[in-house]
Amino acid sequence: xxxxxxxxxxxxxxxxxxxxxxxxxxxxxxxxxxxxxxxxxxxxxxxxxxxxxxxxxxxxxxxxxxxxxxxxxxxxxxxxxxxxxxxxxxxxxxxxxxxxxxxxxxxxxxxxxxxxxxxxxxxxxxxxxxxxxxxxxxxxxxxxxxxxxxxxxxxxxxxxxxxxxxxxxxxxxxxxxxxxxxxxxxxxxxxxxxxxxxxxxxxxxxxxxxxxxxxxxxxxxxxxxxxxxxxxxxxxxxxx
Amino acid sequence: xxxxxxxxxxxxxxxxxxxxxxxxxxxxxxxxxxxxxxxxxxxxxxxxxxxxxxxxxxxxxxxxxxxxxxxxxxxxxxxxxxxxxxxxxxxxxxxxxxxxxxxxxxxxxxxxxxxxxxxxxxxxxxxxxxxxxxxxxxxxxxxxxxxxxxxxxxxxxxxxxxxxxxxxxxxxxxxxxxxxxxxxxxxxxxxxxxxxxxxxxxxxxxxxxxxxxxxxxxxxxxxxxxxxxxxxxxxxxxxx
DNA sequence: AAGTGGTCTAGACCACGGA
DNA sequence: CCGTGGTCTAGACCACTTA
Numbered sequence: 001x002x003x004x005x006x007x008x009x010x011x012x013x014x015x016x017x018x019x020x021x022x023x024x025x026x027x028x029x030x031x032x033x034x035x036x037x038x039x040x041x042x043x044x045x046x047x048x049x050x051x052x053x054x055x056x057x058x059x060x061x062x063x064x065x066x067x068x069x070x071x072x073x074x075x076x077x078x079x080x081x082x083x084x085x086x087x088x089x090x091x092x093x094x095x096x097x098x099x100x101x102x103x104x105x106x107x108x109x110x111x112x113x114x115x116x117x118x119x120x121x122x123x124x125x126x127x128x129x130x131x132x133x134x135x136x137x138x139x140x141x142x143x144x145x146x147x148x149x150x151x152x153x154x155x156x157x158x159x160x161x162x163x164x165x166x167x168x169x170x171x172x173x174x175x176x177x178x179x180x181x182x183x184x185x186x187x188x189x190x191x192x193x194x195x196x197x198x199x200x201x202x203x204x205x206x207x208x209x210x211x212x213x214x215x216x217x218x219x220x221x222x223x224x225x226x227x228x229x230x231x232x233x234x235x236x237x238x239x240x
Numbered sequence: 241x242x243x244x245x246x247x248x249x250x251x252x253x254x255x256x257x258x259x260x261x262x263x264x265x266x267x268x269x270x271x272x273x274x275x276x277x278x279x280x281x282x283x284x285x286x287x288x289x290x291x292x293x294x295x296x297x298x299x300x301x302x303x304x305x306x307x308x309x310x311x312x313x314x315x316x317x318x319x320x321x322x323x324x325x326x327x328x329x330x331x332x333x334x335x336x337x338x339x340x341x342x343x344x345x346x347x348x349x350x351x352x353x354x355x356x357x358x359x360x361x362x363x364x365x366x367x368x369x370x371x372x373x374x375x376x377x378x379x380x381x382x383x384x385x386x387x388x389x390x391x392x393x394x395x396x397x398x399x400x401x402x403x404x405x406x407x408x409x410x411x412x413x414x415x416x417x418x419x420x421x422x423x424x425x426x427x428x429x430x431x432x433x434x435x436x437x438x439x440x441x442x443x444x445x446x447x448x449x450x451x452x453x454x455x456x457x458x459x460x461x462x463x464x465x466x467x468x469x470x471x472x473x474x475x476x477x478x479x480x
Numbered sequence: 481a482a483g484t485g486g487t488c489t490a491g492a493c494c495a496c497g498g499a
Numbered sequence: 500c501c502g503t504g505g506t507c508t509a510g511a512c513c514a515c516t517t518a
Contacts, residue, residue: 070496187427187445310515
């Protein structure tokens with residue numbers, strides 16, 4: 001039996017949450033698998049069920065687990081279709097989130113420039129990867145994107161053949177749990193290589209997305225600048 | 241003493257929440273005022289403190305109240321600067337949400353067209369108001385917007401001199417509590433009257449916002465189409 | 481010091497899902 | 500039927516704010 005919280009002022013339920021998050025990130029339970037029930041967890045930790053419940057409730061609201069009455073509590077599979085697109089606000093005509101399919105892709109190692117280190121909260125010169133992608137949807141060009149990620153979080157990335165993956169799936173493979181993203185949206189005129197890649201005339205208005213994805217520890221994981229040409233698709237922001 | 245929940249299967253804490261929301265919408269407590277403490281509410285309703293607490297926790301997450309340890313629980317003032325801009329994703333250079341200042345404004349009564357009735361979940365022909373506004377920020381044109389609201393929710397609106405108000409403040413005056421909004425974002429080229437109003441050349445890429453604001457009962461309150469020219473400002477979407 | 485919300489406990493019973 | 504999470508209770512003590 002593990003007793004938590006004896007020497008910390010951090011609320012017990014947050015300590016429980018921290019510990020469970022760590023266990024999930026470490027892969028103690030596979031995605032989709034059930035975790036021990038409330039009673040069992042409370043016994044294991046030597047605390048009350050209500051405290052475990054509060055930790056689990058918060059984790060559910062952060063999309064780390066899914067709880068269903070009568071069935072149990074399950075680790076969410078971040079790589080599933082449903083969750084892999086959670087940081088894309090682009091939706092098809094049916095309102096389904098899409099990311100498109102990667103048509104071409106290239107990776108290069110580099111040192112962080114001033115602006116890159118600022119957006120990713122690194123020191124200038126820290127090693128990073130640049131990932132360039134062209135995405136299509138229904139065989140039509142959808143977007144051109146340039147992503148930057150810190151090498152420290154994705155060691156050995158260029159060896160992987162997985163740079164076509166969405167950041168959600170990629171982060172999952174490297175044991176990074178994602179929490180949220182911020183995306184600046186703008187309108188600019190297509191020009192040069194971007195117009196060519198998207199097969200539109202120069203001057204066509206494009207949606208530009210400048211987004212940063214943050215891990216559960218609050219640190220930035222990916223900075224991405226994308227230029228999109230949306231035909232049957234649209235960008236949908238939700239506010240509450 | 242009021243006893244709730246005897247003849248309903250709806251969870252007690254949701255009934256409590258419903259009742260408190262109704263009281264707030266009815267103006268039983270003024271914005272910014274403290275509501276009775278947990279113990280008092282639980283005694284008044286003849287239920288446990290934990291149940292009251294669960295209702296209040298949900299209401300806080302929906303921005304209806306604000307709770308502060310040692311002070312009390314307060315009704316949020318939706319008309320305050322902080323909350324009046326909550327459905328605008330446009331931010332200034334400092335990252336502060338802005339809506340701009342209304343430069344010109346006009347209102348007209350009309351019957352809902354097909355598309356309007358669809359977006360606002362009305363029947364075609366139901367009475368609506370059209371509100372046209374031009375907004376500036378720092379003396380530069382910011383956006384041209386056309387809003388549509390159902391007359392049923394805002395009886396006698398044209399008599400008011402308040403059509404320059406944001407939908408959040410307006411809804412508050414008519415006893416409507418807002419919950420969330422959805423906004424389609426696109427990029428189009430400026431033309432005609434819109435280019436003139438925004439003082440930009442024809443063909444300039446503009447951000448178009450097509451948004452619907454929903455009340456706490458889930459029904460649409462406002463449909464708005466805006467064309468924005470953002471110079472020092474930007475549009476920021478947050479995802480989680 | 482008094483009053484508030486925040487945390488934590490240790491139960492009880494209910495609603496749901498699957499065997 | 501059993502096991503799960505969901506609701507609800509009735510307390511205790513703590514941390515914070517204000518007077």
